[in-house]
Amino acid sequence: MHSKRHVTGLIFCLFYVVSYFTNKYVLSVLKFTYPTLFQGWQTFVGGLLLLVSGKLGWVDISSIPRSAALSWLPGSFLFVGNIYAGSRALSRLPIPFFFTLHNASEVMNCLILKFTQRERIPWMKIFSLSLLFMSAINLPLCDPEFDFGGYTWALVHLICVGAYRVFQTQFKTTPLSDLEQQYINYLFSVLLLAFAAHPTGDLFGALEFPFLLTPIFHSGCCASAVLGFFLLLATVKLKSGLPLEQCGIWIVLAKVFTTCLSPFVFNMEVNPASLCCVFFSHVGEALLVYSERTSQIR
Numbered sequence: 001m002h003s004k005r006h007v008t009g010l011i012f013c014l015f016y017v018v019s020y021f022t023n024k025y026v027l028s029v030l031k032f033t034y035p036t037l038f039q040g041w042q043t044f045v046g047g048l049l050l051l052v053s054g055k056l057g058w059v060d061i062s063s064i065p066r067s068a069a070l071s072w073l074p075g076s077f078l079f080v081g082n083i084y085a086g087s088r089a090l091s092r093l094p095i096p097f098f099f100t101l102h103n104a105s106e107v108m109n110c111l112i113l114k115f116t117q118r119e120r121i122p123w124m125k126i127f128s129l130s131l132l133f134m135s136a137i138n139l140p141l142c143d144p145e146f147d148f149g150g151y152t153w154a155l156v157h158l159i160c161v162g163a164y165r166v167f168q169t170q171f172k173t174t175p176l177s178d179l180e181q182q183y184i185n186y187l188f189s190v191l192l193l194a195f196a197a198h199p200t201g202d203l204f205g206a207l208e209f210p211f212l213l214t215p216i217f218h219s220g221c222c223a224s225a226v227l228g229f230f231l232l233l234a235t236v237k238l239k240s241g242l243p244l245e246q247c248g249i250w251i252v253l254a255k256v257f258t259t260c261l262s263p264f265v266f267n268m269e270v271n272p273a274s275l276c277c278v279f280f281s282h283v284g285e286a287l288l289v290y291s292e293r294t295s296q297i298r
Contacts, residue, residue: 008234008237008238008241008242009238009242009246009250009253011234012231012234012235012237012238012250012254013250013253013254013257015227015230015231015234016231016234016254016255016257016258017254017257017258017261018227019224019227019228019230019231020090020095020258020262021095021258021261021262021265022220022223022224022227023087023090023224023228024090024095024262024266025220025266026038026217026220026221026224027087027090027091028090028091028092028266029266030216030217030220031091032217032221033088033091035083035084035087035088035091036084036193036194036196036197036200037193037197038087038221038224039080039083039084039087039189039193040189040190040193040194040197041221041225042083042224042225042228043083043185043186043189043190043193044186044190044225045222045225045226045228045229046182046186046225046228046229046232047183047186047187047190049226049229050179050182050183050186050229050232051183054179054183059179059233060177060179061177061179061180061183062180064176064180064183064184068176069184072176072181072184073184073188074167075164075167075168075181075184075185076184076185076188076189077188078160078163078164078167079160079164079185079188079189080185080188080189080192080193081156081157081159081160082157082160082161082164083189084193085153085154085156085157085160086098086102086153086157086161088149088150088153088157089101089150089151089153089154089157091150092147092149092150092153093147093150093151093154094262094266094268094270095258095259095262095266096259096262096263096268096270096278097139097143097274097278098154099255099258099259099278099281099282100135100136100139100277100278100281101136101139101151101154101155101157101158102154102157102158102161103132103135103136103255103281103282103284103285104132104133104135104136104158104281105157105158105159105161105162105165106129106132106162106285106288107129107132107133107136107162108158108159108161108162108163109162109163109165109166110125110129111162112162112163112166113166116166122291124287124290124291125288125291125292127287127291128284128285128286128287128288128290128291129284129288130284131280131281131283131284131287132281132284132285132288134280135277135278135280135281135284136158136277136281138273138277139274139277139278142271142273142274142276142277143274144269144270144271144274145269168181178235178236178239179232179236182232238250244292245289245292248288248289248292249289252282252285252286252289255282255285256282259278259282
C-alpha cells in the first residue's frame with residue numbers, strides 16, 4: 001500500500017516538473033507570449049480530453065446540473081485570472097522566483113478566511129506564513145533582473161489563486177467533484193479566452209509569430225496541453241488516495257524538484273539574497289504542511 005502511494009506521488013512529481021518545463025519553454029524560450037491563445041488552447045484540449053475520458057468511463061464525470069454550473073461561475077472567473085496572470089508571470093520570471101511568489105497565495109488564502117470566519121491561527125502556521133510573505137516581498141528587491149511587469153502579473157496570479165482556494169473550500173451548495181469543477185473551468189475558459197483573443201491583440205500578434213509554422217512550436221503546444229491534462233488526473237488521483245497532509249508533502253517535493261532542476265534547463269541570473277528568498281519560501285511551505293498536520297492530530 002505504501003509503495004503504491006509512493007508511485008502515485010512520484011508520477012505526480014514527474015508530470016509536475018515536465019509540465020512546468022514545457023510551459024516555460026513555449027513561453028520564454030520560444031517567446032509565445034499570447035496567453036489568451038496559449039491558455040485557450042490548453043483549456044480546450046483539457047476539456048476535450050476530459051469529456052472523452054468521461055464518455056469512455058475512464059473518469060467519473062456525471063451530468064452537471066445547470067444550477068450547479070452557474071453557482072460555480074465565480075470560481076471559473078478566478079480560474080481564468082489564475083491561468084492568464086500565471087502565464088504572463090511565468091513567461092517573464094524564472095521558475096524558482098515564480099514559485100516563491102505563487103507560494104504567497106497561502107497568505108492570501110489565510111487572510112480571507114481570517115476576515116470571513118474569524119478563525120484562530122496557530123503560532124506555527126503564523127510563522128510559516130510569515131516566511132512565505134517575507135520571501136515574496138523581499139524577492140523583487142533582491143532580483144538581479146527585476147521585471148516590474150512579471151512581478152505585477154505574479155501578484156494578480158497569487159491573489160486569484162488564494163481567492164480560488166477559499167471559494168473551492170467554501171463552495172458547498174452542490175456536490176461537484178474536482179473533475180466536474182475543472183470541466184466547468186475549462187468550458188468557461190475556452191469561451192472567455194476566445195472572445196478576449198481579438199481585443200487583447202493576441203490573435204494578430206500570433207499570426208506574426210516567427211515560430212508559428214515550425215514543428216517544434218506545434219510539438220511544444222501539444223505537449224503542454226496533454227501534460228496539463230495528465231497533471232490534472234495525477235493531482236486528482238493523489239488527493240483521492242492520500243490524506244490531505246501527505247498530498248501537501250508531495251506538492252512541496254514537486255516544487256522543490258522543479259526548482260532544483262530548472263537552472264540546468266533554463267538560463268537564469270541569481271544572487272545569494274534571491275536564493276535565500278527561494279529557499280525560505282520552500283521552508284515556509286513545508287512548515288505550513290507540518291502545522292496543518294499537527295493541528296489535525298490535536
